Amino acid sequence: MMMRLLVPTLLALTAATAPIAYAQDDHVYTSDLVTRxxxxxxxxxxxxxxxxxxxxxxxxxxxxxxxxxxxxxxxxxxxxxxxxxxxxxxxxxxxxxxxxxxxxxxxxxxxxxxxxxxxxxxxxxxxxxxxxxxxxxxxxxxxxxxxxxxxxxxxxxxxxxxxxxxxxxxxxxxxxxxxxxxxxxxxxxxxxxxxxxxxxxxxxxxxxxxxxxPRLHIADVRATADIDRGVVEVDVALSNWASDTDAVRLTASSGGKTVASTILRGNRHATLAIPGAHLWSPDDPFLYDLKAELIDVRDPYAGMAERDRHAYDARFTVGETRRYADAQPVGAPRDTVQTYFAMRKISVGQGPVRGQPVLLLNNKPLFHNGTLDQGWWPDGLLTPPSEEAMKSDLIFLKQAGFNMVRKHIKVEPARYYYDADHLGMMIWQDMPSGGGEDQFVAGTSQGQAIFPAATMADHISELTRMVGNLRAFPSIVLWVVNNEGWGQFDSATLARTVKGLDPSRLVDADSGWMDVAPGVSDVFDIHSYEDKPNVPTRHADRAIVLGEYGGVGLPVQGHLWKPGKSLWSYQVAGGDGDYLTRYRAKMEEVIRQARDHGLSASVYTQTSDVEDEINGLLTYDRAQAKASAADLAKIAAPLWTPKP
Structure with missing residues (x-):
């Protein structure tokens, strides 16, 4: 979200209710606004x-x-x-x-x-x-x-x-x-x-x-689908090093019926064939169950001459994989975890406009119609009041014709991504930004921020942990490394790091401003809050996207964070009708850009009002939509209608 490119509209409103008064001066203003x-x-x-x-x-x-x-x-x-x-x-x-x-x-x-x-x-x-x-x-x-x-x-x-x-x-x-x-x-x-x-x-x-x-237990299961080969690649990491009799049994299933199964040595990789794979998409969010069990097996090398030498030389070989697939289990599982995966692919490839690549899902063009989603709540701040509350945002957006959410510089509780997986909502996941005021790169800057080595190491550590913690969720299709230069440093290196950690997803190195990683970033991303959003420059080797646009404000009395305070928006609608008219004009321009220029995605600001901001589709307490989900979905429908 832009800080300086446009001057925000300020709107003074009469207080409907007085702020909560506290005796202690270290209390935080919390508003009277509470969600249901x-x-x-x-x-x-x-x-x-x-x-x-x-x-x-x-x-x-x-x-x-x-x-x-x-x-x-x-x-x-x-x-x-x-x-x-x-x-x-x-x-x-x-x-x-x-x-x-x-x-x-x-x-x-x-x-x-x-x-x-x-x-x-x-x-x-x-x-x-x-x-x-x-x-x-x-x-x-x-x-x-x-x-x-x-x-x-x-x-x-x-x-x-x-x-x-x-x-x-x-x-x-x-x-x-x-x-x-x-x-x-x-x-x-x-x-x-x-x-x-x-x-x-x-x-x-x-x-x-x-x-x-157990002392030795399953620490991580990483499943990566390859729909072109009809397989899912699975890495299973244990909490410590394993002996030759420590093995993992993997079972992929659908509707309670086993689809594929194998046994692998602990801390190893397996490939499971998924015949006739049912692909995941926003319209059909099909998921497979996956069970991992830590088991004991009879020593696969027992009785062999120079047994230890054979076991050592077989490490990380096809021979080892085959030997453990045929291993005989002994006793009951020592540890069992349940997980799931989706057969889906996100990539960049040829689109309807010649020379302009687009975003592909499962090898077919699919426009990403999303919202900027801050994930803030008037009563819980970063913490949603409940999973039901958190899920309600996704349900509304699906009904309103959106198939993507840009999770804006916040990481949600894991249940959020679980719900997105099951509802069929694609996620662009931002890395939360850091830095101080003088380390925020401006739109006119010609260089990136400078940090001490320890600060950079901490940021990289958190970035890699975010990717590691969330890469299991198939709804996440793109990582956003930097937003508008906020604490941006060595963007190309960070983007390469993310690509190396997770080559199965796309990377947006720089959302909005300083595009310094063209050879690494899969998208060219601009932010445009004009009445009609600007057209991103065409690129022959990456998709073009509107990483942020919109920002139409509409204050709703009785649902404001701080009544009586000046509120913030890029533009302010004069009422419900004007609000929908302004929204329609922006979306019609997005539709035109998609058809005429090969635009791949747009991110509307934003899902809900947040504190001073009044440019949400929903009020901050999620009690009222500023336009009906049906109207919003109808306006967006031409995005997926073939060009006549």
Missing amino acids: WGKAVTPDNAWQSYPRPQLQRKEWRNLNGLWDYAITDPAVARPAKMDGQILVPFPVESRLSRVARKLTPEQRLWYRRAFTVPAGWAGQRIMLNFGAVDYAAQVMVNGAIVGGHKGGFDAFGLDITDYLKPGQNELMVQVADPNSAGTQPRGKQSLEPSGIWYTAVSGIWQTVWIEPV
């Missing part, structure tokens, strides 16, 4: 779904709910007393957390709760998992430090077995967050929110849970 899902949130129902749907185990225990919390100076080793209770997993600044207090870069946020481990888990290792903590976390169990994590958008887990005791255990988490005073990836968060910058978010903001695993 937020009104239903309780300590007993806060985010109860299994949080890792692409690597799911049967046994687990959710630790969401009321925890004790405190905010202290950084020198405090442990709070003498706690300040009150906080509802996890909602960030401390949010209304739903029941706290709504500011955390400054100089302070520390503490969490504490008691938990017990089910007796039936005895003899197994106990993993403590966090969906996301913003930004730097240190975790303690029964007073001992068990580990830490730095990075606000990715999941992490810690083995806490050796720190547990019988009965009740104490879990404490200390969090530091520099927020917009630092250079770390943070997206739209700001300690001084205004315009396109939103309320800062700190601490635990996704589900916390424990689960039992």
